[in-house]
Amino acid sequence: MSYVLVEYPREGICLITLNRPERMNAMAFDVMVPLKEALEEVGYNNDIRAVIVTGAGEGFCAGADLEDPGWLDIFNGLTVPGIARRAMRVLEDVVRTINNLPQPVIAAVNGAAIGGGFCLAMAADIRIASEKAYFRPAGINNGLTSAELGLSYLLPRAIGTSRAFEIMLTGRDVDALEAADMGIVSRCVHPDQLLEECCAMGERIAGFSQLGVEMSKQMLWAGVDAGSLHTHMNHEGHAQLYVRMTTRNFEEAIRARKEGRRPEYKD
Structure with a gap:
């Protein structure tokens, strides 16, 4: 089964879907590595003018996979701290790839964007949210920091320092309407209209x-x-x-x- 689906819903538009809905599209390595590879491949496809990233099912991305994050050969021979740092680098590379892609990346946030999923959404150039979506910086709720995968860099620049500090230090949920009000997303739409809205935006961009x-x-x-x-x-x-x-x-x-x-x- 492919945990990352690549489709072309309209001319010039690529739709990449995280496809492990039973685990809320969590950031296991067998999801994130194929995601990075799919992004890199589409980045070199000059017929593609805009990229949409979304999640299957009820979640966009639930962050760290606490059930089974998986294993990569690059971890062989490393101690636990070394594995942790190498694993973080793998996830950081996904954020960098989105940022470096020549095409604009639109995050179609269909549901929960938690922890690393929040970071993944913030790495996109444009974010459109379903009315069912919400955002949560998870680390602070789990005895860690909420600063991960660029979130403490990207969020203050998107919404200002006061709001970003408050969200990241309290670890609270931000629903779609509030996210639109404060600028985390450009707008929120009915769930049935999310991909249509993103495709229409991609087509407009493709016309330039x-x-x-x-x-x-x-x-x-x-x-x-x-x-x-x-x-x-x-x-x-x-x-x-x-x-x-x-x-x-x-x-x-x-x-x-x-x-x-x-x-x-x-x-």
Whole structure:
């Protein structure tokens, strides 16, 4: 049985589904390693313009698999601390892969996003939630820290420090409506409309210049890391000039607007 399903619901759209609903799509290695491989493969598929990640069943991803996390050959010969660190690296690589993907990644959060599942959702570029979804930083509830897999970096940048500190230090649940209100997700929708909403968003993105979208994603994430406005504007300017001078996209956009049609970007 495949624990990661890869489908193409519409032209230019890839849907990747975590497919172990009986365990709430927990982050066992036989789920996370195939997820990373699927992401890497689609990243090199230039026909794919947007990627949607979701979970099968009632959960998006329940975080650590406490029942049976599995075993990888890279753990052989290591002591327990070494295994733990190597295991964390495997999960961290999934977050990095999402971040580095050239295509925008939309998290279709269909249900519980707990612990590492919360982190997985935050790693996406855009998050849309079902009304049944909720988010919980699990570590603090289990005698650990709630800071894992980039959450203490990504969440404050998404919603501000005060709200992020409160959520991560209390370990409370954030339902879909509150998540939309504070900016964890862009919006929440009826469960039956979740994938339709995400596909429609992916199609809109696919209608733009491929290079323009890729550079926009890169600049947005660079802005999150920017040390200063001056430095970042300099990077933005170079990216904009690169797209302007190496493609005919701008001319096509102006021509299409004058002719009352959708632009057809070739570059």
